Amino acid sequence: MTTTQTGARTAGRIGDNAQRPxxxxxxxxxxxxxxDLWHDDMVWGVTLRSPHPHARIRRIDVAEALAVPGVSAVLTADDVPGENAYGLEHADQPVLAADVVRYEGEPVALVAADHPETARRAAARIRVDYEVLPALTDPRRALDDDAPEVHPGGNLVRHLRVRRGDPAPTAPVVVSLDFEVGxxxxxxxxxxxxxxxxxEDGGVDLYVATQWLHVDQRQVCLALGMPPGKVRLTLAGVGGAFGGREDLSVHVHACLLALRTGRPVKMSYGREESFHGHVHRHPATMTYEFGAERDGTLVYARADVLLDGGAYASSTAAVVGNAGLLGLGPYRIPSVAVDAYGVFTHNPPCGAMRGFGCVQAAFAHEALMDELAAAVGVSPVEIRQRNGMREGDRTTTGQVIDSAAPVAELLERVAAMPLPPPLETSDLRxxxxxxxxxxxxEGVRRGVGYAVTYKNVGFSEGFDDYSTARVRLQVVAGEAVATVHTAAAEVGQGLVTVQQQIARTELGVERVVVVPADTTVGSAGSTSASRQTYVTGGAVKAACEAVRTAVLQRAAVALGGPVAGLALDGDKVVGAGGEVLAGLADLLGDDAVEETVEWRHRPTHAVDPETGQGDAHVQFAFSAHRAVVDVDVELGxxxxxxxxxxxxxxxxxxxDAVVGQIQGGSAQGMxxxxxxxxxxxxxxxxxxxxxxxxxxxxxxxxxMRVEVLEYADPHAPYGVRGVGEPPTISSGPAVAAAVRVACGRPLRRVPIRPEHVTGT
Amino acid sequence: MRVTTTVNGTERTADDVWPGESLLYLLRERLGLPGAKNACEQGECGSCTVYLDGEPVCACLVAAGQAIGREVTTVEGLADGQSLHPVQEAFVEAGAVQCGFCTPGLVVAAHDLLARVPEPSDPEIREALAGNLCRCTGYEKILDAVRLAARRQATR
Amino acid sequence: MDFLQPSSWHEALAIRAERPDALPIAGGTDVMVELNFDRRRPGALLDLTRVGELREWSVEDGGRVRLGAGVPYARVIGELGDRLPGLAMAARTVGSPQIRVRGTVGGNLGSASPAGDAHPPLLAAGAEVEVASAARGTRRVPVADYFTGVKRNVLEPDELIAAVLVPTAAGPQQFCKVGTRNAMVISVSAFALALHPDRQAVGTGIGSAAPTPRCAPEAEEFLAGELDWAARRPLPEGLARAFGERVAAAAAPIDDVRGTAAYRRHSLAVLARRAVTWAWDDLRRAA
Known part of the structure; x- marks a missing residue:
């Protein structure tokens, strides 16, 4: 049979502005x-937390709490059946504090009751006898010989050294500054x-908002003393994440209470508890120095970065990695000496947040770049263009940047955008x-500031970074349906949309169902490091390709011809000219074609412990911001x-989703x-x-005007480059720079408070 | 305590309500209407915005007992059967929804604004929605959505 | 916890007398936060939202507005912007639209926070708070005498706030509030100014810069004495500045998480200088 009919092109493919499912x-x-989750017969769990940043627990008496009518369980450290420890990189954090509390808000006990108010009142009746101990709260004191130890073995989480080029460089122009980030x-x-x-099998099913189901599962299993088969996690709807859901929160606690009471247990933090219930972005104290030629060309850079990790390790070591390896910004610098430290204190634990170590550093290197511009008499745009990385340059760790690095062009584009109209005073708003x-x-002055950044995409320093996708193609009620199953966490960024778009593109079907993420499929890695479109996108693409290959082979057999030239589009098998050769309904009948693929990006490598040199990253993403501010310089x-x-x-x-990510990320930096x-x-x-x-x-x-450049990365699926984090890194320093211009003060700390602007 | 109130046009009753409970808890945990969200429970984020006797309020700041005999409309009550309200449509189309936790509150607040001011200026939109925090979008596409909904409503 | 719901003012006062452990709640914008955050567990809530009398305002003989304690900010903005411009300006800065349809001036006075936005304009206008009890009836307290400490006021355990009596503006009023974001913010400092050309007097109110909202009496007298009430010639910049300094001197601020004492003082000087400049310009234009 010959036909001239062509298949309808599937809408909602990659590159389209598909709407969120x-x-x-x-x-x-x-x-x-x-x-929002609710279950018949469920009870509510609440957490009793330490009021002290550092204290010894002498005794916990739960008798009074247990006696409160409506209470079904009160648990302490003694009730943790497995190992009383969890942590992303090191299991150093107790599920419930046993003998010592190391930060204000550390979980000490749990209550389950029929109403949250009953549980709260019962928690208030738990008697904890604390011996309050002196707290180490100044990170600058953490490494002193006489500093109290937060954990046995000392307060250093990680020290990263980066050394490159001339060990004792000199330059005609030298600028330096100290900077602090809150x-x-x-x-x-x-x-x-x-x-x-x-x-019923004695295990537990946990529905939870998170960024990485499998790393949660590993930690929950450890604490419950159960194998993975008995601890099944399903992603519940996630109301934003931004790094704050990489560490465990309610996970083990809810499971412990459920296993003890034999009833479903719901836990939901209030806003105050949420501030104690997740890690924050590390505060930073930084000293930077740039040496340059008289024209502003960088000769060397030195940086000393101290990150306060708080009471537990969380992802501090990796954040130190980023601050140290990327913390000089997207510039060509022949000689480099960076020391980045992460330390323990009795402050709230710090860990992942969008921008991950680069955010703090960018405030320092961008402020210093403006200093250098002023010192050599060129504009902020020019100084950055002169020193900005280009494809083929080496980073401070010696890694060759093997795809686009358009620093100069990004700056040119933001500088060329129209400026907003002058101050208009008729509307207070x-x-x-x-x-x-x-x-x-009165007192209002305008300032304009610029900043650039680059950020690693995906997990670095040799981490086995992969994702798993299971894709099935079948015909349901006459219509071809692709089902995509991964454990990747949709946190609002639109990964579910992208997964559909990839499946439509690769399989030529309209209907794509993305089933809920859970642990019945392999790990997708974390929804962080701007990596999911790249890595889980890569896995979905690969799984779709495997499915497509299987379907086309079947078509070739049925049609009695070669596979070459066959394609899928519009629920049909089409030939090289787009002519329809067979319908999927006829070809597949009741069969389903399913493939599961574990997909990895190019490997990265650990850096040399002495010099920090090495190919630590898989990809870099670049962005530039221009901020325009009106500052009331008298009121700040x-x-x-x-x-x-x-x-x-x-x-x-x-x-559209890319622009949404960039605008939202910019707001967080601001x-x-x-x-x-x-x-x-x-x-x-x-x-x-x-x-x-x-x-x-x-x-x-x-x-917020956004210009999106698309210089495909030849090493990445479809050429994608991670999007989510760069805007959070370069926006803040641009705003800070603009405020400095408007008020004429150095402003070496963020957030900039009114009294910093006014100098009062 | 017994609370009887009209929600989305239907009289609803809940028993054994603790008097310290908010209207938000009543809606979410007792009446099966979790559309209004529990982001801050202190009136700072607007994600629990519902209509109380026709006025947009933070449900977390209304004691459940204060709603006795009143009319409550939640985000679940805005669509007309299967067809979305133009404000809801516009939020989806403009890409104003990311994680979506702020969305129900913003939809109600925008619905109220456009009912009072059919063609709001940008500063009017900003002032009217200043009580609704969004952590994902930076608000640009939310403004787009409100402008789009205003245009749609004007032509219907 | 009980939930007490009087439907008349009379009944409300009776319940108040019987239940000193009851916490009055109107718009709920303060009380519910304390409940939700587990900071307070009163024996009962005394819901005042069904007391119709509280939700009315009227103009008394002598031109004072009697503003029922339960009138929400949104109505102050919409209905009283001409009579009570300072209070209406302050009301517009309260929280968000959702807060302004619920929150009331009476509730603000009940909480008596030093940061309450309604307080400075009430001080500047020379308002009185009308409180009542079942046993002793009604008394009126000048708002300047009403606040007794941080979140404390003159109310006896059996009293409720009935209304606030605010003189209709006889001249320009201004309200300025500093916060660290451009909407929905608790004040770091606030200043209200009322010019009373009819009696050649000046009213002031300072917020968030002392244990209680307070006036700056010395600054008021100084300015009233220096202003050219008769000819209404342009305000000398030095006078505006000197007034600002005196307002700042009247404050007794502290450092806290929202701002420093030094900045609060500094900002008050700037706000007062600007406010008097705007108000005087308004007065000259009106002439």
Whole structure:
């Protein structure tokens, strides 16, 4: 049979602005987030936390709590059946504190009861006899010989040395500065929540909001003393993550209570508990020095970065890795000496947050780049273009950048964007202070600032970074349906959409079902490090290709011809000219074709322990920001009037979603520059609420112009480059630079507070 | 305590309500309406925005007993059967939804704004939605969604 | 915990007398936070939202607005912007639209936070708080005497706030509030100014810069004495500055998580200088 009919091109492929499959559920309120879960007969779990940053637990008496009517369990460290320890990189954190608490908010006991208020009242009746101990809360003291040890073996989590080029370089122009970055919170809106359901086999099913199901499963199994087959995790709806869900929160606690009570247990933190219930971005103390030729060309750079890891290791070692390996910015620097340290203190534990070690460093290197520009008399754009990395350059670790590194072009693009109109004073809402009515234009000065960054994509330093995808193709009620199953966490970024787009592209079907992520399929790795579109996208693509190959082989047999030239499109097998050769319904009948693929990106390598040299990363992503601010220099209030950016994304699989990531990421960087800080005094969090931990509102955010460059990375699936993190890194330093320009003060700390701007 | 209130047009009753409970808890945990979200429970984020007697309020700041005999409309009550309200449609189409935890509250707040001000200026949109925090989008696409919904409503 | 729901003012006062352990709740914007955050577990909640009398405002003889304690901020903005411009400006800075339809001036006075946005304009206007009890009836307390400490006021355990009596503005009023973001923020410092050209007097109110909201009496007298009330010639910049310094001197701020004492003082000087400049310009334009 010959035919001239051509298959309809499937819509919603890669490169299209496909809409989210969960969008309708989310706008109608029907999408089930972790805190929305409900089960017949369920009880509520709450956590009793330490009020002290450092104390010895002499005794815990739970009798009174157990006697409260409605309480079904009260658990302490003695009730942890497996190992009372968890942690992303090192299992150093107790599930429930046994003898010592090392930070304010450390979990000490658990209560399950029929109503959250019953559980809270019972928790208040647990008597914990603490012997309060002196707390180490100044990270600069952590490495002193006489500093108290947070953990046996000392307070150093990691020291990373990077040495390259001339060990004793000199230069005609030398600039230096000290810089401090406060502790930022991920402040995802959906609080830590989960539902643990005891199973008939003696195991437990946990529905939880997280970033990485399998690493959670490993830790939960360790604590419960159960094999993976008995601890099954399913991703519940995630209300944002930004790094704050890489570490465990309710996971083990809910399971312990469920196994003890034999009933489903729901746990859901309030906002205050959430501030104690997840790690934060590391506060940083940094000293930087640049040496340059008189024209501004960098000769050398030195940096000393100290990150306060708080009481437990979490991902501090990897954050130190990023700060040390990438912390001089996207510049060509012949000679380099970097020392990055992560230390233990009795402050709240710090770990992953979007930008991961690069955010802190970027504030320092970008402020110093502006100093250098001023010292040699060139513009902030020019100094960055002169020193900016290009493809083929080597990073500070000696790694050759083997795809696009368009620093100069990104800067050129943001610099060429139209500037916002001049200050318009007729509407208070456009002014610093807004309806607070603090100025009608008096004292307002405009500033413009620039910043650039680069960020590693995926896990680095030799980590076995992979993802697993299972793809099935079958015909249901006459329509071809692809089913994609991974354990990758959709946290809002749109991975579910991208998975559909990839399957549509590779399999030529319209209908793609992305089934809930769970641990019945292999690990997808973490939803972090800007890696999921690359790595899980790569796995889905590979699994689809395997399915397609199998289907086309079957078609070739059925059609009695070669496989070559056959393709899938519009639910049909088509020939080289697009002519329809067979329908999938006829070809597959009731059969399903299913393939599971474990996919890895190119390997990375550990760096040399003495020099920090090595090919540590798989890919780099670059972005530039230009911020325009109006600053009331007498009151120190800031209105950001534009926050424009250009970013190379390799290839935009979903251009709208890419822009959404860039705008959202930019807002988080701006927040750190101007208002977001977990204020910790003597180990106590002073502002664990959204009243005093300030997130940018819609009145704080300016219009954000985004230019997306697509220089495909030849080593990555479809040429994609990670998107999520760079905007969070370069936006904040651009805002800080703009404020410095407006007010003329050095501003060596973020968030910049009004009193820093006014000098009062 | 017994609480009887009209939710999305239907009279609903809950028994054994602890008097310290919020309307938000009542809706989410007792009446099976988890659309209003529990992000801050202190009126700072707007993710629990619902209509109470026609006014947009933070359900977390209303004591459950204060809703006795009142009319509550939640995000679940905005769509007309299977067809989304234009504000809901616009949020999906404009890409204003990422994690979506803020979305129900923003949809209700935007719905209220457009009912009062059919063609709001950008500063009006910003002031009206300043009580709804979003951590994912940076708000640009939320503004797009409100502008799109306004245009849609004007032409219907 | 009990939930007490009077439907009249009379009943509310009776319950208040019987249940000193009851916590009055109106808009809930403070009380519910304390409940949700497990900071407070009163014996009962006394819900005032069904007391119709509290939700009304009227103009008294002598031109004072009697603002029922349960009138929400949104109505102050929408209905009283002309009579009570300072209070309306402050109301617009309270929280978010969702907060403003619920939160009330009476509730603000009940909480008596030094950061309450309504307090500075009430101080500047010379308002009185009307409180009542079943046993002793009604008394009126000048708002300047109303606050007794951080989150403390003159209310007796059996009293409730009925209304606040605010003189209708006879001249320009301003309210300025500094916060570290551009919306939905608790004040780091706040300042309210009322010019009373009818009696050639000045009213001030300072927020978030002392244990209680307070006036700056010395600054008021100084400015009232220096202003050119008769000819209304342009305000000398030095006078505005000197007024600002005196307002700042009246504050007794502390360092806290929201700001430093030094910045609070500094910002008050700037706010007061700007506010008097705007208000005087308004007065000259009106002439």
């Amino acid at each position: 969960d969008g309708t559920l989310k706008v109608t309120g029907e999408f089930a987030y972790a805190s 502790m930022q919170d991920q402040a995802f809106l959906g609080p830590e929540s989960g539902l643990a359901v005891p199973a 456009n002014l610093p202070g807004a309806v607070g009515n603090t100025t009608h234009g 209030l800031v209105k950001v009037v534009a926050l424009d950016t250009a970013q190379d994304v390799g290839r935009a699989l979903n251009p 927040g750190l520059a101007l208002m977001e800080e977990v204020v910790v005094a003597d180990g106590h969090v002073r502002n664990p609420s959204f009243t005093d931990y300030l997130l940018p509102t819609i009145l704080d955010m300016p219009p």
